[in-house]
Amino acid sequence: MMLGDLGADVIKVERTGVGDESRGWGPPFDSDGESAYYLSCNRNKLSVALDLESSEDRQMLGRLIQGADVVVENFRHGALRARGIDARDLLAKNERLIWCTISGFGPGSRRPGYDFVLQAECGWMSITGDPTGDPMKAGVAVADIMTGKDATVTVLGALLARQLSPTPLSIEDRQLHVSLRQTATAALINVAQNALVSGADARRWGNAHPNLVPYQLFKTKDRAVVIAIGNDPQWQSACGALGLQDLATDPALDTNAGRLAQRERVVSAITNRLSMDTADRWLGALDAVGVPCGVVRTVKEALADVEASPLTGVSPSVPGTVRMRPPRLDEHGSLIRRVGWEAFGVKG
Numbered sequence: 001m002m003l004g005d006l007g008a009d010v011i012k013v014e015r016t017g018v019g020d021e022s023r024g025w026g027p028p029f030d031s032d033g034e035s036a037y038y039l040s041c042n043r044n045k046l047s048v049a050l051d052l053e054s055s056e057d058r059q060m061l062g063r064l065i066q067g068a069d070v071v072v073e074n075f076r077h078g079a080l081r082a083r084g085i086d087a088r089d090l091l092a093k094n095e096r097l098i099w100c101t102i103s104g105f106g107p108g109s110r111r112p113g114y115d116f117v118l119q120a121e122c123g124w125m126s127i128t129g130d131p132t133g134d135p136m137k138a139g140v141a142v143a144d145i146m147t148g149k150d151a152t153v154t155v156l157g158a159l160l161a162r163q164l165s166p167t168p169l170s171i172e173d174r175q176l177h178v179s180l181r182q183t184a185t186a187a188l189i190n191v192a193q194n195a196l197v198s199g200a201d202a203r204r205w206g207n208a209h210p211n212l213v214p215y216q217l218f219k220t221k222d223r224a225v226v227i228a229i230g231n232d233p234q235w236q237s238a239c240g241a242l243g244l245q246d247l248a249t250d251p252a253l254d255t256n257a258g259r260l261a262q263r264e265r266v267v268s269a270i271t272n273r274l275s276m277d278t279a280d281r282w283l284g285a286l287d288a289v290g291v292p293c294g295v296v297r298t299v300k301e302a303l304a305d306v307e308a309s310p311l312t313g314v315s316p317s318v319p320g321t322v323r324m325r326p327p328r329l330d331e332h333g334s335l336i337r338r339v340g341w342e343a344f345g346v347k348g
Contacts, residue, residue, distance in 0.1 A: 010046070
């Protein structure tokens with residue numbers, strides 16, 4: 001979808017009969033019977049349903065691949081080759097083709113990749129949730145989403161390399177692989193580095209931060225808010241806005257390391273102070289002096305600030321455009337079978 005948002009012509013090849021599994025991931029379904037889950041990530045595509053057990057449909061797929069710049073697929077290891085579709089053979093026949101495989105656990109693994117499993121196995125759940133409660137997954141499929149973004153970056157990098165290279169790229173340079181496991185593990189970023197540097201395993205901090213204080217959720221008189229102090233001047237500004245002069249004048253708290261050492265004292269003082277008035281009162285005071293802060297909003301409240309559609313989802317996060325609504329299963333099948341890539345008015 002991101003490539004489509006950026007202007008790519010995208011043909012979505014689906015299984016006959018049922019199509020993309022996410023079409024059934026509901027309710028909610030819209031008035032046309034499409035699941036909200038499917039609608040969230042399938043705009044700017046045409047759909048053709050092909051049966052890879054059919055020699056005729058495999059030939060159709062081969063023609064589409066021959067005319068394509070990029071193939072993105074997430075079949076389990078060996079599934080395509082067992083049906084006579086070999087990436088290396090196709091890359092050899094089309095020296096401009098870029099092939100991106102997305103897997104759950106990396107090249108050669110036959111394990112199915114589902115976001116929830118990866119959040120568990122890649123350490124995310126062990127650091128998410130209340131410190132006294134169970135490990136918790138994130139509220140959205142973040143590993144899936146970030147892997148899609150990694151695939152987009154990988155494909156764009158290969159397209160640029162193809163454009164700049166004076167000679168055709170090798171098959172190895174055009175056969176790309178990204179995995180949910182690599183993306184999810186790499187996305188641990190500072191949490192991973194903390195463990196590597198200290199030798200101690202990471203743990204759950206709930207809505208607090210392992211390295212910064214104060215950097216967490218607090219309750220006001222009416223709503224929950226977050227305050228995110230990222231440097232020492234912000235700390236002094238926050239103390240002034242909240243009227244916490246005893247903390248502001250204590251040299252032991254001048255640096256983040258000092259505040260980290262006295263986390264309980266700092267958090268307790270701020271908690272008590274914020275409970276005395278409303279979110280609007282405190283956020284107004286903090287905003288006025290440039291302290292990063294915000295109110296905890298619902299999804300519907302957050303969507304009120306952006307362009308979003310029940311049919312095509314949230315507007316692109318990159319400088320792109322929404323050109324087509326998500327397709328119904330095989331909606332463009334007859335056209336694609338007849339004219340291939342010219343269904344877009346272009347040739348691959």
